[in-house]
Amino acid sequence: MSRSAYDVLGVSPDASKDDVTKAYRKLAKKYHPDLNPNDKYAAQKMSEINAAYDAIKNGRVSDFQAEDSRPSYRPSPSDNRSYSGGQRRSSSDTTYTRNDPDVLERAKSLIKNDRCEDAIALLNTTSRRNGRWYYLSGIAHYNIGNTVTALRHAREAVRLEPDNMEFQRVLREMEESGTVYRTYQKENGHIFLTMSMCGSLACSGGLCGVCLYAMDKFCVLC
Amino acid sequence: MFGFVTVAPALLSIEQKTRYRARYCGLCRALGQCGGSSCRLLLTYDLVFLEMLLASVYGLPETFESRRCLLHPIKPHPEIRTDASDYAAAMNVLLDCGKLRDDWQDDHNPVALAAASWFGAACDAIGNRYPRQQRAVADCLSALDMLEQDNETNPDLPAECFGRLTGELILMEEDSPLNDILRRFGQALGRFVYLIDAAADLREDLRRERYNPLISAPPEEIPEWLHIAGGQVMRRFEALPLTTDRNLLEHILCAGIWGNYDYRLSKYAKRKGRKNRS
Numbered sequence: 262m263s264r265s266a267y268d269v270l271g272v273s274p275d276a277s278k279d280d281v282t283k284a285y286r287k288l289a290k291k292y293h294p295d296l297n298p299n300d301k302y303a304a305q306k307m308s309e310i311n312a313a314y315d316a317i318k319n320g321r322v323s324d325f326q327a328e329d330s331r332p333s334y335r336p337s338p339s340d341n342r343s344y345s346g347g348q349r350r351s352s353s354d355t356t357y358t359r360n361d362p363d364v365l366e367r368a369k370s371l372i373k374n375d376r377c378e379d380a381i382a383l384l385n386t387t388s389r390r391n392g393r394w395y396y397l398s399g400i401a402h403y404n405i406g407n408t409v410t411a412l413r414h415a416r417e418a419v420r421l422e423p424d425n426m427e428f429q430r431v432l433r434e435m436e437e438s439g440t441v442y443r444t445y446q447k448e449n450g451h452i453f454l455t456m457s458m459c460g461s462l463a464c465s466g467g468l469c470g471v472c473l474y475a476m477d478k479f480c481v482l483c
Numbered sequence: 484m485f486g487f488v489t490v491a492p493a494l495l496s497i498e499q500k501t502r503y504r505a506r507y508c509g510l511c512r513a514l515g516q517c518g519g520s521s522c523r524l525l526l527t528y529d530l531v532f533l534e535m536l537l538a539s540v541y542g543l544p545e546t547f548e549s550r551r552c553l554l555h556p557i558k559p560h561p562e563i564r565t566d567a568s569d570y571a572a573a574m575n576v577l578l579d580c581g582k583l584r585d586d587w588q589d590d591h592n593p594v595a596l597a598a599a600s601w602f603g604a605a606c607d608a609i610g611n612r613y614p615r616q617q618r619a620v621a622d623c624l625s626a627l628d629m630l631e632q633d634n635e636t637n638p639d640l641p642a643e644c645f646g647r648l649t650g651e652l653i654l655m656e657e658d659s660p661l662n663d664i665l666r667r668f669g670q671a672l673g674r675f676v677y678l679i680d681a682a683a684d685l686r687e688d689l690r691r692e693r694y695n696p697l698i699s700a701p702p703e704e705i706p707e708w709l710h711i712a713g714g715q716v717m718r719r720f721e722a723l724p725l726t727t728d729r730n731l732l733e734h735i736l737c738a739g740i741w742g743n744y745d746y747r748l749s750k751y752a753k754r755k756g757r758k759n760r761s
Contacts, residue, residue, distance in 0.1 A: 282634045283692070285634070286689075286692040286693075286698070287692060289689055289692075289698050289699075290689050290690060290692055293689050293698065293702075294701075294702050295685060295686055295689065295702050296686065296689055296690070311636075311699040314636075314699070315636065315699070318634075318636075402639070406643070406646060406670060406671055406674055406712075406715060407639040407642075407643065408639065408642075408674070408678075408708055408711050408712045408715065409637070409638050409639045409642075409700075409708050410637065410639045412704075412707070412708065412711065435711060436707075436711070437714075438710075438711045438714030438715060438718070439707055439710030439711040439713070439714055440710075440714075441714045441717060441718075442710045442711070442713035442714040442716075442717055442737070443710055445713075445717055445733065445736075445737040446713075446737045446738060446741070448737070449494065449733060449734050449737040449738040450494045450738060
């Protein structure tokens with residue numbers, strides 16, 4: 262038997278947005294993998310809750326299937342919102358499919374000319390998404406600093422066309438950025454240590470009341 | 484989000500520590516001069532980083548002094564002041580005041596209202612001097628609020644917002660040829676700080692059923708996102724023409740920020756442990 266997205270969150274279909282969010286947070290508190298380490302059931306439950314919440318939020322309740330236990334992330338339309346104004350993709354945009362190759366070509370030249378925001382806006386006007394679409398969108402998002410979306414889209418491009426060397430190269434380049442940072446960390450002696458360090462206001466070292474009060478130890482700075 | 488961009492003192496040499504503290508004390512004094520001595524309570528570490536960065540990028544001359552203050556009445560301590568100290572102090576007041584007003588509007592926290600009205604006059608006076616920055620603080624904080632109310636699950640959107648704010652605050656001069664690379668660095672840093680702050684607070688936010696942009700994110704992917712965002716920051720950092728303190732600045736970006744992250748995680752773990760025992 263298939264359950265609707267509302268059943269998963271335990272709210273009625275006419276619940277307000279706030280109620281849906283509240284229900285979502287309550288369930289997340291119960292099932293989030295961070296609070297339930299090594300619990301497969303909780304992890305599965307959480308991804309179902311995420312999918313249900315996403316479906317309700319983006320008005321795609323009819324697409325939702327509770328059985329779909331989403332082993333890995335799939336980009337949802339909510340990733341493709343315009344980043345300049347935060348507007349959602351309107352339904353009329355979906356009629357724009359017939360110029361697909363043209364859109365991708367134009368987006369590519371926009372990216373080349375360092376106009377990535379325009380490229381993203383253009384890409385979001387089309388609803389047919391193939392590997393190349395995700396590839397271009399990933400690059401554009403990466404260039405303007407949308408790390409999370411960029412990585413998701415680059416991975417999706419590689420998933421759709423696993424043999425495309427160019428897609429793989431771009432994904433590797435993004436992952437490389439993380440490696441570069443870890444090298445910097447090592448050079449700067451960072452190890453995962455717990456420092457007794459007062460991150461709050463008003464600590465100027467020495468007789469720091471905040472430090473003394475908030476922690477068992479003094480700041481090393483003090 | 485505040486107080487994150489700081490040093491991990493255990494990893495610094497004595498000279499570096501002294502220098503960082505002297506800048507900290509310099510900023511504290513600048514705060515007192517810019518908005519009255521009560522404003523010194525607002526002092527945050529992030530702005531020490533801003534001061535140090537701007538002084539280094541513009542090669543500003545430093546003035547050294549040794550003074551006593553209320554917190555250190557007996558032993559005089561060194562202070563480093565530059566032109567950037569005054570700017571960073573002004574931004575400190577603007578940011579904190581914006582945050583306090585925001586807290587009052589969101590949570591109706593009476594302490595925030597009292598503090599906001601106490602510092603309000605100083606803040607408005609500074610806002611008149613820096614209208615662009617004041618607008619950026621108001622706009623970005625309200626945009627963040629809206630995303631929060633909408634329970635936005637894509638972390639890039641609020642991160643972009645905070646990045647935009649940082650990108651504006653980092654510009655000390657209105658038309659400097661360096662503004663473009665400084666803004667890019669500021670935006671990357673703002674995004675990174677926003678993400679790492681969200682990651683550090685994730686457990687606590689889950690427990691208290693509060694907004695966090697990373698709730699729906701797969702937890703195993705979060706560290707990678709943070710490292711890639713950090714890599715973007717370092718790429719932009721390398722483009723800056725720094726004249727002094729390169730090592731210290733790099734240390735803050737690569738190790739200091741994480742020291743604070745670890746500290747926050749351990750603080751929550753401790754609190755949880757205490758609760759379980761009782």
